Amino acid sequence: MYxxxxxxxxxxxxGAGAEPVVALDDVDFAVExxxxxxxVGPSGSGKSxxxxxxxxxxxxxxxxxxxxxxxxxxxxxxxxxxxRKESIGFVFQDFHLLPTLTAVENVALxxxxxxxxxxxxxxxxxxxxxxxxxxxxxPSELSGGQKQRVAIARSLINEPAVLLADEPTGNLDTETxxxxxxxxxxxxxxxxxxxxVTHDPLVEEYADRVVELTDGVLEGGIPGRDPPxxxxxxxxxxAALRPGER
Amino acid sequence: MTxxxxxxxxxxxxxxxxxxxxxxxxxxxxxxxxxxxxxxxxRTMLAVxxxxxGVLAVAGLGIFGNVLALGADDAIGDIGTQVVxxxxxxxxxxxxxxxxxxxxxxxxxxxxxxxxxxVPLYSDNAVVExxxxxxxxxxxxxxxxxxxxxxxxxRLPDRHRQGAIVGAGVAEDLGLGAGDTVGIAGSQVRVVAVxxxxxxxxPVAPDDAVFLPxxxxxxxxxxQALVVAESGATARAxxxxxREEVNAREERVDLFELAALVDEINDFFDLLSTFLLGLGxxxxxxxxxxxxxxxxxSTVERRQEIGVMRAVGVTRRDVLRVLLAEAGLIGAAGxxxxxLLTVLLVAGLVAATPAVDAALVLDPTNGYYLxxxxxxxxxxxxxSGAYPAWKAANERPVEALRS
Numbered sequence: 001m002y003x004x005x006x007x008x009x010x011x012x013x014x015g016a017g018a019e020p021v022v023a024l025d026d027v028d029f030a031v032e033x034x035x036x037x038x039x040v041g042p043s044g045s046g047k048s049x050x051x052x053x054x055x056x057x058x059x060x061x062x063x064x065x066x067x068x069x070x071x072x073x074x075x076x077x078x079x080x081x082x083x084r085k086e087s088i089g090f091v092f093q094d095f096h097l098l099p100t101l102t103a104v105e106n107v108a109l110x111x112x113x114x115x116x117x118x119x120x121x122x123x124x125x126x127x128x129x130x131x132x133x134x135x136x137x138x139p140s141e142l143s144g145g146q147k148q149r150v151a152i153a154r155s156l157i158n159e160p161a162v163l164l165a166d167e168p169t170g171n172l173d174t175e176t177x178x179x180x181x182x183x184x185x186x187x188x189x190x191x192x193x194x195x196x197v198t199h200d201p202l203v204e205e206y207a208d209r210v211v212e213l214t215d216g217v218l219e220g221g222i223p224g225r226d227p228p229x230x231x232x233x234x235x236x237x238x239a240a241l242r243p244g245e246r
Numbered sequence: 247m248t249x250x251x252x253x254x255x256x257x258x259x260x261x262x263x264x265x266x267x268x269x270x271x272x273x274x275x276x277x278x279x280x281x282x283x284x285x286x287x288x289r290t291m292l293a294v295x296x297x298x299x300g301v302l303a304v305a306g307l308g309i310f311g312n313v314l315a316l317g318a319d320d321a322i323g324d325i326g327t328q329v330v331x332x333x334x335x336x337x338x339x340x341x342x343x344x345x346x347x348x349x350x351x352x353x354x355x356x357x358x359x360x361x362x363x364x365v366p367l368y369s370d371n372a373v374v375e376x377x378x379x380x381x382x383x384x385x386x387x388x389x390x391x392x393x394x395x396x397x398x399x400x401r402l403p404d405r406h407r408q409g410a411i412v413g414a415g416v417a418e419d420l421g422l423g424a425g426d427t428v429g430i431a432g433s434q435v436r437v438v439a440v441x442x443x444x445x446x447x448x449p450v451a452p453d454d455a456v457f458l459p460x461x462x463x464x465x466x467x468x469x470q471a472l473v474v475a476e477s478g479a480t481a482r483a484x485x486x487x488x489r490e491e492v493n494a495r496e497e498r499v500d501l502f503e504l505a506a507l508v509d510e511i512n513d514f515f516d517l518l519s520t521f522l523l524g525l526g527x528x529x530x531x532x533x534x535x536x537x538x539x540x541x542x543x544s545t546v547e548r549r550q551e552i553g554v555m556r557a558v559g560v561t562r563r564d565v566l567r568v569l570l571a572e573a574g575l576i577g578a579a580g581x582x583x584x585x586l587l588t589v590l591l592v593a594g595l596v597a598a599t600p601a602v603d604a605a606l607v608l609d610p611t612n613g614y615y616l617x618x619x620x621x622x623x624x625x626x627x628x629x630s631g632a633y634p635a636w637k638a639a640n641e642r643p644v645e646a647l648r649s
Contacts, residue, residue: 057557057644078561085559092647096554100281109555112274113564115267154558 001069002030003161003193004054006221008063011049022216023049024060029211029221031162031193036184038207039197039218046216047197048166054195055088055164056080068161085110089155089192093167095147097139097154104135107153118157125153129183145176152183156192163187165196169203181206272567279571286544290576293533293540297580298587300530301623305588307526308615309607311519316606318515326478326508329362329485330449331492332470334500341467342366346498350471353484353491360480362473363393367450369469374456375429376420383416384455385430387463394474395452400424400439406459409438415453417441430456449502478505523615527622533580534626541573541634552638553646562639569635570628577627581620588616 011024023046031037041047052058053065056072064073067087075083097106105112107122123135129149139147148168155163165184169177181203188194188208196203204210211220283290331350333339342350347366354362368387373380388394391411392402398414410430412422417440422428426437435458444453450472473488475481482505492499545552555565596607 052644055557057642057647081556081559081561084557088559090554090557092554094550096550096647098551098554100278100285110558110560112278113271113560113567115270158559 002066003033003035003068004195005030005066006050006053006060006063007066009053009060009065010062011046011053011058011216012061024053024218025216026063027213027216027218027221029054029218030223031195032223033161033191033193034188035223036188036194036196036206036208038203038210039195039213040199040204040210041213045213047213049216050213050218051164051166051195051197054162055090056084085158087158087161089152089158089160089163091148091151091155091163091165091168093170095139095144095151095171097147097150099139102136102138103131103142103150106139106150107157109154110157122153122157125156126150129153143176144172145179148172148176148180149183152180152187156187160192162193162195165194165198167198167200168196169198169200174202177202271564272571275564275567276571276575278568279575282544282548282568282572283575289540289543293537293576294580294583296533296536297530297577297623297627298584300526300533300626301581301584301619302587302591303529304523304526304622305585305616305619306591307522308519308618309588309592309612311515311522312609312612312615313602313606315512315515315519316609316611317603318511320603320606322508322511326505327475327481328448328504329473329475329481329488330470330502330504331473331488332500332502333467334497337497339498341465341469342471342499343467346492347468347471349492350473350488350499353487354473356487359483359487360476362475362480362484363390365390365394365472365474366468367470367472368460368463368465370463370465372431372456374416374420376422377426379420380429381416381419383413384451386450386455386457386469387460387465388457389460391457394472395457396442397439398442400437402439406457407461408436408459410435411439411441411457412437413441413451413453413455413457414443416456428456430458448504478508481505526619530622530626533623534630537573537576537627537630538634540576541569541631542637544572545569545634545638549638549641549646552641553643556641556643557647565639566635569638570631573627573631573635574624575627577624577630580627581623584623585616585620588619 006027006029009024009027009029010022012020012022015021027050029050039047039050049058053060056065056067056075060073064071066072067083072080072083098109101109103126104119104122107125108118111118123132126132126135126149129152131146131149131153134142134146139150142150152163163184168184169180172180177200184194184196185206196207198204209220209223211218331342333341333346347364351364354364365388370385371382372385374383374385389406390404391406392404395402395411397411399417402411410428412428417423417437420428422437422440424437424439427434428437429435441452444451450470473481473484475484482503485501485503485505488499488501552565556562592607592612596602596604
């Protein structure tokens with residue numbers, strides 16, 4: 001079972017003209033638990049859309065999406081939010097920490113409104129990422145690398161199945177970038193699937209698999225398979241199953 | 247809803263458990279909101295100041311109007327207890343006959359009306375001469391002055407048989423006291439009593455009048471009859487009874503009912519209070535608009551942050567709570583400051599102006615205006631924050647994150 005999976009996912013946006021913009025074109029994509037996949041491609045190729053669709057921030061126009069084997073193609077807003085919190089961690093290029101919260105509070109943000117206090121767990125996570133002495137620092141008091149480590153710790157607070165990273169090294173120097181990628185290696189060793197969208201050749205070095213997205217078309221999306229040969233038959237089988245699942 | 251009705255299922259929460267959960271959701275929201283407000287202190291302080299001024303306006307003007315109304319009520323409260331019955335000249339009735347007075351007595355002879363005293367008066371005008379000066383005064387003929395008036399000097403006879411009872415104003419003008427002699431229309435009369443100064447407004451104007459026995463008058467009818475009741479309500483009831491009985495067939499009498507006047511004065515002060523409150527409310531609305539503006543700016547600036555919160559799994563409801571708490575805190579802080587300022591201002595005003603009666607200011611009804619303003623302040627904060635909060639919480643995170 002894959003941690004996260006897209007089948008025939010298509011995403012069309014209403015374009016400026018009559019023709020809609022196709023950001024994802026019939027994409028098959030799957031990531032196994034503990035696998036680190038780098039998605040590369042030129043700007044505007046649909047990488048961010050892929051990440052948003054995988055991360056339940058955006059819905060595919062066609063096709064479907066599975067999370068830990070569960071169909072999550074069509075969820076209500078509330079269900080999507082819950083599923084994100086439950087199974088998905090995000091790491092952004094700009095770190096996106098809340099400036100008013102300390103490192104520990106930023107890490108615990110996803111659970112801040114839940115009963116119980118996740119501070120201890122957040123502190124443990126920060127300790128694991130070498131920030132044990134920065135627990136009560138605000139983001140403005142942290143370096144870029146430290147901020148990104150806080151962001152990774154935040155993405156792991158709910159023990160997600162998938163970690164989605166958008167240009168995780170984009171705002172970091174090479175050395176810091178490497179240390180962040182080393183953290184990703186540790187994360188994936190815990191069975192978390194890591195998907196990083198990147199321009200950075202360094203990320204490709206650390207990835208178990210590199211897939212390329214060009215104009216919304218993805219090559220090599222399913223591990224160990226040749227997508228054009230296997231894809232259609234899989235889709236037919238799933239298509240037959242789908243009505244019963246809803 | 248009780249704990250017990252939920253049964254064994256853990257998912258079915260009781261009322262108190264639900265309330266606790268509700269509160270638990272607000273605690274982190276309020277703490278996060280407080281920190282967000284500290285980020286842009288100047289802007290927050292200005293919004294708080296706006297609410298503060300609005301609350302000050304509502305509470306201050308409300309209390310001002312209320313003190314005016316209380317003061318007026320204090321000053322005119324007694325006059326509502328008299329009804330003056332006079333002949334209806336329009337219907338050709340020149341004076342009240344003995345039969346009319348009897349009819350009035352019959353009309354009000356009812357425990358439901360409080361059995362008020364009926365004092366018929368003859369009336370004329372005459373020059374009144376004191377030892378050294380003279381004045382022009384109303385001269386009334388009255389049989390039972392004790393029912394309607396009070397003496398400051400001397401004693402009011404049960405039956406007024408001889409001598410003159412002098413009003414406070416006339417006594418002062420002419421330098422008269424009980425036992426002196428006064429000349430009325432040429433004849434000398436001994437002053438048996440001087441009336442206490444009238445505390446209220448009355449068309450009879452006893453201060454500027456002299457009261458003689460009925461026998462001094464050769465008129466064939468009374469000029470008016472005073473109906474003296476215990477309270478404004480019984481006076482009104484008496485007036486209604488007289489209208490019904492005496493004016494049943496023919497509009498024989500006119501009623502001058504001060505209770506109605508008091509009602510109108512009270513109505514006026516109610517209107518004035520409402521008007522002043524309305525003025526205050528305008529400034530509070532302006533404060534609300536400033537909160538709306540602050541919250542809209544702040545949610546637009548923090549669009550990405552809110553998007554991140556939503557992306558990492560914070561629900562729309564919790565985002566809404568944080569933002570509502572921010573607006574609510576602005577409103578609450580402004581309302582508290584405004585209320586405190588009002589109390590200080592009113593206290594300072596009472597201390598500085600002896601004319602203001604402290605008892606009127608300390609009247610508990612003024613506290614109601616303070617509470618009203620306090621509640622309005624917080625309410626304005628939440629209402630103004632509702633739209634920006636709702637808008638921000640419902641934005642799709644994928645849009646908000648796109649920088």
